[in-house]
Amino acid sequence: xxxxxxxxRAIEARGRPVHFWWRDDxxxxxxxQLGSLLALSGRYHAPVTLAVVPQWLQPSLxxxxxxxxxxxxxxxxxxxxxxxxxxPVRKCEYPETRPTADITAELTQGIALxxxxxxxxxxxxxxxxxxxxxxxxxxxxxxAGFKAFSARYNNEFVPDLQNWPIHIDIINWRDKSFAGxxxxxxxxxxxxxxxxxxxxxxxxxxxxxxxxCWAYLDQLLGFIAEHDHSTLLPLTTTRAA
Ligand SMILES: [Zn+2]
Numbered sequence: 458x459x460x461x462x463x464x465x466r467a468i469e470a471r472g473r474p475v476h477f478w479w480r481d482d483x484x485x486x487x488x489x490q491l492g493s494l495l496a497l498s499g500r501y502h503a504p505v506t507l508a509v510v511p512q513w514l515q516p517s518l519x520x521x522x523x524x525x526x527x528x529x530x531x532x533x534x535x536x537x538x539x540x541x542x543x544x545p546v547r548k549c550e551y552p553e554t555r556p557t558a559d560i561t562a563e564l565t566q567g568i569a570l571x572x573x574x575x576x577x578x579x580x581x582x583x584x585x586x587x588x589x590x591x592x593x594x595x596x597x598x599x600x601a602g603f604k605a606f607s608a609r610y611n612n613e614f615v616p617d618l619q620n621w622p623i624h625i626d627i628i629n630w631r632d633k634s635f636a637g638x639x640x641x642x643x644x645x646x647x648x649x650x651x652x653x654x655x656x657x658x659x660x661x662x663x664x665x666x667x668x669x670c671w672a673y674l675d676q677l678l679g680f681i682a683e684h685d686h687s688t689l690l691p692l693t694t695t696r697a698a
Pocket of ligand 1: 534538586
């Protein structure tokens, strides 16, 4: 049985449709890699949520996304993608040591920047850089107007917000290469078996993909599009727990 047959078997064994969703991080301007990502999204009619860094935003992003309205949405990805953690704490823009009031102000500014720059694409959804956000600051998210939150599946869920966790990372960050078919298939099957009704989150980073990442993403989107019992959902701020 090859990897795709194994994935198919896990979907069929579940006995009900499997929902996936797709998040791509670090968008801020047009570049050829973003062009490749949008082409894949178009080819498979695949909704994608771009996690956009407010302080990096350039006008070319809005121009690039205009033809993709309705299929491409934008969430707020931190503010400056800046590391404020003190070692040995791992990289984090929102560590416990920052004042929550500063973070509320920053998040409010971030949401305003996206709303102004990308009025037809922005969502009140927050994606913390490095998937880390200290729980001390959870009240800042609602205070700034966010309705949804997305980090890794093993993070705590944020109370009062809709949570859209990520279950699979297609990159091996040690050498910025494709994480491998074994790893990706195992992650997807684990998620299918344990995620319950939660849509299964696929995380990509268009600026960091090697050729194998692109090839895998193409295959995975094709698999989901063709499978009778799998669907790729858009992130909405009314679905999911
Ligand atoms: Zn990022």
